[in-house]
Amino acid sequence: MKSGYYAGIDIGTNAARLVIKDTFVNQKHEIDSIEVQKIRIPLRLGVDVFKNGELSQKKIEQLGLTILAFKSIMEIYNVNDFSCFATSAMREAKNGQEAIEYVKEKTGITIKIISGEDEAKTVSKIAKNIKLDDSPYVFIDVGGGSTEVTLVKNKKAVESNSYRLGTLRILASQDKQETWDSFKSKLKEYKSKYGATNIVGTGGNINRYWKMSKKKEKNYIPVLDVSTFSDIYQDIRLMTSAERMEKFNIKPDRADVIIPAGEIFATASKILDSKTILVPMIGLSDGIVDSLIQEHIDVI
Numbered sequence: 001m002k003s004g005y006y007a008g009i010d011i012g013t014n015a016a017r018l019v020i021k022d023t024f025v026n027q028k029h030e031i032d033s034i035e036v037q038k039i040r041i042p043l044r045l046g047v048d049v050f051k052n053g054e055l056s057q058k059k060i061e062q063l064g065l066t067i068l069a070f071k072s073i074m075e076i077y078n079v080n081d082f083s084c085f086a087t088s089a090m091r092e093a094k095n096g097q098e099a100i101e102y103v104k105e106k107t108g109i110t111i112k113i114i115s116g117e118d119e120a121k122t123v124s125k126i127a128k129n130i131k132l133d134d135s136p137y138v139f140i141d142v143g144g145g146s147t148e149v150t151l152v153k154n155k156k157a158v159e160s161n162s163y164r165l166g167t168l169r170i171l172a173s174q175d176k177q178e179t180w181d182s183f184k185s186k187l188k189e190y191k192s193k194y195g196a197t198n199i200v201g202t203g204g205n206i207n208r209y210w211k212m213s214k215k216k217e218k219n220y221i222p223v224l225d226v227s228t229f230s231d232i233y234q235d236i237r238l239m240t241s242a243e244r245m246e247k248f249n250i251k252p253d254r255a256d257v258i259i260p261a262g263e264i265f266a267t268a269s270k271i272l273d274s275k276t277i278l279v280p281m282i283g284l285s286d287g288i289v290d291s292l293i294q295e296h297i298d299v300i
C-alpha cells in the first residue's frame with residue numbers, strides 16, 4: 001500500500017468528525033498508523049430530524065461548509081484516500097438524499113449512509129488496536145441518534161445490533177419503551193450466557209465521564225470503574241447544564257447529552273454486572289479510517 005495520510009469523516013447525529021492518520025511501515029515491517037489530526041464540529045443534525053423529520057436548509061448549508069472545511073484540511077495533508085459516512089440523523093431525515101446531493105455539488109465529496117449494524121461492526125474493529133484478553137466484552141457506542149452494541153469474544157466481533165437510543169433522540173423524547181426493552185433483553189441474554197461482562201465504551205460522552213473521574217489506566221488504556229462512573233452520573237444528573245459546564249468545564253453541546261448517555265451506560269453496566277468500562281478514546285471516525293487502511297493493505 002502507499003504510505004502517507006488517510007482520513008475518515010463521521011457525520012454523526014450530534015457532531016461531525018474528521019480523523020487523519022499517518023500510515024507507515026514500522027520497525028517490525030508491519031503496516032502501522034498514528035493519528036495526526038482530529039476535528040469535531042457540533043452540527044447537531046438530530047435536533048432538526050427528531051423534531052421535524054427532516055433537515056432545515058440552514059443545517060444542510062452548515063453541513064456543506066463543514067465538509068468543505070474538512071476537504072481543505074485533507075488537501076493540506078495531501079491524503080491518499082478517505083471515506084465519508086453519515087449515521088442515524090441522515091439515515092432518518094426525509095430529505096437526507098437532498099442533503100447528500102447538495103454536499104456533492106458544493107464539495108465534490110459523496111456522503112455514504114451507513115446502517116446501524118455496519119456502524120457497530122466498524123466501531124468494533126478497534127478491538128484489534130486495544131489490549132483485550134480473550135474474555136467476552138460488550139462494545140457500546142452511544143451517539144446522538146442511536147446506540148450500537150457489539151459482543152466481542154477472543155478479540156473478534158460475534159454479533160452487532162443497533163438501537164434507536166441516541167442522546168439527542170432521548171432529549172427530544174423520541175425514544176420508545178419497546179426499544180429500551182429490546183436493548184435490555186439483548187444485554188440480559190449476554191449476561192445469562194457469559195456471566196458478568198465488562199464494557200468497552202466509545203463516544204464523546206463516556207470519554208468525558210472518564211475525564212471527570214480519577215483517570216485510571218490499565219495496559220495503557222483508560223479504564224473507568226463502574227462504581228466511580230455511577231457516582232459521577234448520579235451527581236451530575238441533579239445539576240443544571242450550566243452547573244455542569246462551570247464545575248467540569250464541559251462545552252454547551254456536551255452538557256445536556258451527557259445525561260442520557262449516562263443513563264444508557266448505567267443501564268447496561270447494571271444488567272451486565274460490569275465492574276469496569278474500558279474507554280479507548282476512539283470511535284466511529286477511527287473505525288472508518290482504520291477500515292480504509294485495511295482495504296488498501298488487502299489489495300497489495
